[in-house]
Amino acid sequence: MKALVKTAPGNGNLEILDVPVPECGPDQVLVEVAYCGVCGTDIHVMHDTFRNYPPVILGHEISGKIAEIGRNVEEFRRDEVVTILGATAVTCGKCEYCRSGYFIFCKNRRGMGHGVNGGFTKFVVARPDQLYRVPEQFSLAEAALSEPFAAIVQAISELTPVQMGDVAVVSGPGPMGLLAVKLLVAQGIKTIVAGAPGDTQRLAAAKRFGADAVVNVGEQNLAEVVRDLTKGRGADVAFECAGHHSSVRGCLDALRPMGRYTQIAICGCEIHYPIDTTFYKQLRTQGSITYTAATWDRMMRIYETGKLSLEDVISHKLPITEWEQAFNLCMDKKALKVVMHPVD
Ligand SMILES: [Zn+2]
Ligand SMILES: [Zn+2]
Numbered sequence: 001m002k003a004l005v006k007t008a009p010g011n012g013n014l015e016i017l018d019v020p021v022p023e024c025g026p027d028q029v030l031v032e033v034a035y036c037g038v039c040g041t042d043i044h045v046m047h048d049t050f051r052n053y054p055p056v057i058l059g060h061e062i063s064g065k066i067a068e069i070g071r072n073v074e075e076f077r078r079d080e081v082v083t084i085l086g087a088t089a090v091t092c093g094k095c096e097y098c099r100s101g102y103f104i105f106c107k108n109r110r111g112m113g114h115g116v117n118g119g120f121t122k123f124v125v126a127r128p129d130q131l132y133r134v135p136e137q138f139s140l141a142e143a144a145l146s147e148p149f150a151a152i153v154q155a156i157s158e159l160t161p162v163q164m165g166d167v168a169v170v171s172g173p174g175p176m177g178l179l180a181v182k183l184l185v186a187q188g189i190k191t192i193v194a195g196a197p198g199d200t201q202r203l204a205a206a207k208r209f210g211a212d213a214v215v216n217v218g219e220q221n222l223a224e225v226v227r228d229l230t231k232g233r234g235a236d237v238a239f240e241c242a243g244h245h246s247s248v249r250g251c252l253d254a255l256r257p258m259g260r261y262t263q264i265a266i267c268g269c270e271i272h273y274p275i276d277t278t279f280y281k282q283l284r285t286q287g288s289i290t291y292t293a294a295t296w297d298r299m300m301r302i303y304e305t306g307k308l309s310l311e312d313v314i315s316h317k318l319p320i321t322e323w324e325q326a327f328n329l330c331m332d333k334k335a336l337k338v339v340m341h342p343v344d
Helices: 040-047 146-159 175-186 197-208 222-229 245-254 275-280 293-304 320-331
Strands: 002-006 014-018 029-037 061-069 081-084 123-126 131-133 167-171 190-195 213-216 235-240 255-263 284-287 314-319 337-341
Touching: 002 320, 014 320, 040 320, 061 123, 061 146, 131 293, 146 175, 146 255, 146 293, 167 175, 167 222, 167 245, 175 190, 175 197, 190 197, 190 222, 190 245, 197 213, 213 222, 222 245, 235 245, 245 255, 245 275, 314 320, 320 337
Parallel strands: 167 190, 167 235, 190 213, 235 255, 255 284, 314 337
Antiparallel strands: 002 014, 029 061, 029 123, 029 337, 061 081, 081 131
């Protein structure tokens, strides 16, 4: 089968190779990949700015159908549609974080797509506890958005609960920001989305997805627009999804006193952070990194409500052989979400 492989450490070293179909062990399930989303992490693995263990097949945002079941596995059947929690591929299972469900902080953790083989290929193996059945109303393509969407579910539904009547700011209309808009709008939250001058298309998408207002920060001041739209009150919550210092600043300024700020994006550098603003406004600020398995359970229940479609967040579906174009679309911020599918 063809696979997109990081062949050696260092910048680049990505190649489409022919690799053997993995063997399905007695406690494993073999999944035929339908789609695998392109994520910022894949681009970091390409540039070697995210920990990786070559040779390794990239891709961790996987949806597919069960092709084979190990003899000790009872809870799944062939042809069931699943999405995979790839981040728990290897964990120690013993440290305080593993035992409390926060496996993401396990020092020995290795996820699919960087630590063990991932989904930019035709078949992957996983343990049954990594698989989540996708409700019927969800397509295979949107099921591939589960991994990034789970990070949004943790940030919004678990760490920063919002209620009807709250006003939310989402700063940064990339794939994560747009998924945040989807969840907030589905919950009836008034949502204001901020983007940079290059984000015109993505801001238009946010508007289509139900955002109450979009702000191009090249032309307008976010805090002023938010004040205008909230009778001077300011926003209750802000989700920083751009990873840029001016966006951080914009969110802090747009919040009302006692508002809540959640960092979702990675900035990748030290930024100037006006900490006095958090003092004078008594803001609650926090970060949100990925999810727990419980978040994935909640996400499946959210899918089952039928109140949410993620299909229109996907702007491109490309074969893995066109990975360069797919990666460039993401790096150039030309796309909404890009997913790839295997080739024979
Ligand atoms: Zn991802
Ligand atoms: Zn651990």
